[in-house]
Amino acid sequence: MRILVTGGAGMVGSHSAEFFALENPKNKVIVLDNLMRSKIFGYDKASVEFNWNYLKKFKNITRIKGDVRNDKDVAKAVGKGVDVLIHTAGQPGVPSSVRMPKEDFSINAFGTLNVLEAVRKKSQDTIVVYCSTNKVYGENVDKIPLQELEKRYTFKDTAGVSEEMCTDLTGHTPYGVSKLVGDLYVQEYSHIYKMKTGVFRMSCTYGTRQFGFEDQGWVAWFIIATLFNKPITIYGNGKQVRDMLYADDLVDAFNRFINSDLKRGLFNIGGGPDNTISLIEFIEELQILTGKKPKVNFSDLRPSDQKVYITDTAKLKKILNWEIKTPVKEGIRKLTAWIKDNESYFS
Numbered sequence: 001m002r003i004l005v006t007g008g009a010g011m012v013g014s015h016s017a018e019f020f021a022l023e024n025p026k027n028k029v030i031v032l033d034n035l036m037r038s039k040i041f042g043y044d045k046a047s048v049e050f051n052w053n054y055l056k057k058f059k060n061i062t063r064i065k066g067d068v069r070n071d072k073d074v075a076k077a078v079g080k081g082v083d084v085l086i087h088t089a090g091q092p093g094v095p096s097s098v099r100m101p102k103e104d105f106s107i108n109a110f111g112t113l114n115v116l117e118a119v120r121k122k123s124q125d126t127i128v129v130y131c132s133t134n135k136v137y138g139e140n141v142d143k144i145p146l147q148e149l150e151k152r153y154t155f156k157d158t159a160g161v162s163e164e165m166c167t168d169l170t171g172h173t174p175y176g177v178s179k180l181v182g183d184l185y186v187q188e189y190s191h192i193y194k195m196k197t198g199v200f201r202m203s204c205t206y207g208t209r210q211f212g213f214e215d216q217g218w219v220a221w222f223i224i225a226t227l228f229n230k231p232i233t234i235y236g237n238g239k240q241v242r243d244m245l246y247a248d249d250l251v252d253a254f255n256r257f258i259n260s261d262l263k264r265g266l267f268n269i270g271g272g273p274d275n276t277i278s279l280i281e282f283i284e285e286l287q288i289l290t291g292k293k294p295k296v297n298f299s300d301l302r303p304s305d306q307k308v309y310i311t312d313t314a315k316l317k318k319i320l321n322w323e324i325k326t327p328v329k330e331g332i333r334k335l336t337a338w339i340k341d342n343e344s345y346f347s
């Protein structure tokens with residue numbers, strides 16, 4: 001198979017590229033990334049380029065530095081056509097989308113259309129996998145009644161958010177909007193051009209090779225800050241709850257979709273009710289894991305922060321027979337160990 005992974009130097013992209021490179025030595029994986037994560041977040045470039053250099057050791061991975069918005073770069077990556085496109089390239093931060101909505105739109109919305117069109121022109125048989133987000137549901141999630149417990153909020157009457165949640169009549173943040181545009185185009189290419197496309201509305205996804213900053217990748221950021229004595233700001237009272245998805249489990253779902261007989265798919269994906277953690281609980285877990293007391297400041301809740309997001313993964317389990325293999329505490333341990341092993345990039 002020829003597999004194009006856009007955003008291959010990112011956290012999800014590098015896990016996807018590695019999985020398909022190892023799955024079959026005959027696979028040819030092409031990675032397209034313009035290495036702009038450091039520019040988006042305004043931080044250290046060397047650490048962000050770690051994943052790019054990491055992928056060099058795989059003989060069946062070709063790395064192309066290029067932008068998903070640039071026709072020539074995309075044409076070079078698509079070449080004579082690809083069997084699978086895994087589109088992970090994106091501007092993944094909510095605050096950065098508010099700071100620069102036009103750049104956010106051009107990367108997430110136009111960039112997605114540009115890549116879709118390039119693969120379609122070569123072959124309508126290309127299978128497309130798209131990294132969407134729970135932010136497409138926007139503040140509709142906040143309408144679910146909550147219960148406040150000692151260390152966390154929880155949904156009162158529902159276990160999790162399903163694909164039936166409405167995406168309309170609510171605020172989203174520019175990021176939620178630009179990702180929804182991409183999400184709709186990917187669905188549309190299945191309807192109008194009969195391509196097999198899978199949209200995965202991802203919850204909080206984390207894993208090794210995640211270079212977290214305050215604006216994005218908070219799981220890695222909290223661990224980095226704790227290990228290297230940097231202050232952590234918690235917006236709100238820390239009872240916010242996220243369900244946590246380890247990157248390898250996400251890639252497993254992509255692979256199941258690619259190998260399925262489905263013509264199209266739309267799935268919410270996350271750790272689900274069994275893999276939730278509140279910020280307060282996470283801080284406590286970090287103290288146990290590292291033996292260090294995180295330096296925490298509290299500030300006002302940011303308007304766009306969902307208090308609770310827990311995914312209903314029933315559809316994914318039923319249709320793709322998918323299960324979480326890395327429970328939340330094991331995933332946090334793995335990521336902490338990886339950050340410790342690579343401390344020169346963080347300290």
Ligand SMILES: NC(=O)c1ccc[n+]([C@@H]2O[C@H](COP(=O)([O-])OP(=O)(O)OC[C@H]3O[C@@H](n4cnc5c(N)ncnc54)[C@H](O)[C@@H]3O)[C@@H](O)[C@H]2O)c1
Pocket residue numbers: 006007008009010011012013032033034035036037038066067068069087088089090091092107111131132133134179201202203204205206
């Ligand atoms: N990590 C999460 O919790 C999460 C949750 C929901 C959705 N998502 C989505 O999943 C995708 C991957 O997320 P991630 O955590 O791996 O982010 P990431 O920032 O680690 O990876 C994104 C990669 O895309 C690259 N990129 C950005 N703009 C580009 C452009 N114009 N051309 C080519 N490459 C470009 C970046 O350099 C980076 O390497 C994103 O689309 C994000 O919106 C992530």
